[in-house]
Amino acid sequence: MATDKKKKPHYVNNKQFLEAMIEWKGHVAEAESNDEPRPQVTNYIGECFLKIANHLSYRPNFINYTYRDEMISDGIENCLQYIDNFNPEKSKNPFAYFTQIIYFAFVRRITKEKKQSKIKDAILKRSNIEDMIITQEHDDPSEYQRQYIEFLDKYSFSDDKD
Numbered sequence: 001m002a003t004d005k006k007k008k009p010h011y012v013n014n015k016q017f018l019e020a021m022i023e024w025k026g027h028v029a030e031a032e033s034n035d036e037p038r039p040q041v042t043n044y045i046g047e048c049f050l051k052i053a054n055h056l057s058y059r060p061n062f063i064n065y066t067y068r069d070e071m072i073s074d075g076i077e078n079c080l081q082y083i084d085n086f087n088p089e090k091s092k093n094p095f096a097y098f099t100q101i102i103y104f105a106f107v108r109r110i111t112k113e114k115k116q117s118k119i120k121d122a123i124l125k126r127s128n129i130e131d132m133i134i135t136q137e138h139d140d141p142s143e144y145q146r147q148y149i150e151f152l153d154k155y156s157f158s159d160d161k162d
Contacts, residue, residue, distance in 0.1 A: 070113075
């Protein structure tokens with residue numbers, strides 16, 4: 001029984017992306033040989049980086065982070081940083097190459113943010129909790145302190161061992 005599934009078009013056409021990379025690298029080599037300024041990355045290549053980063057950010061292991069925009073920015077920045085390392089003579093798959101770069105940029109951002117969260121939690125635990133809690137005159141501040149400390153203990157990453 002054959003199924004007639006419609007194939008979704010790829011959001012980045014690898015052949016066109018490869019052609020654009022080869023053409024851009026040719027312009028870079030020409031500019032370097034003529035002692036001219038390095039050409040900017042084309043809009044198409046930039047769009048490919050953005051599409052790859054956006055699409056990768058919707059994977060289940062990346063979607064629920066509040067700093068997803070920072071992850072995407074880091075991925076694009078790393079693509080631009082390592083664009084010269086892509087060698088079309090060795091690989092005909094720029095999509096896979098830049099997807100890996102973006103993936104590891106995401107992982108680094110998550111690690112960095114978790115580390116910052118641990119530091120923030122540790123500072124909050126060590127600080128004077130009464131100074132941070134705004135209470136009204138009729139409220140019992142000790143109840144807020146206890147609840148807040150319990151919250152920090154329950155949801156803190158500071159006890160995780162990486």
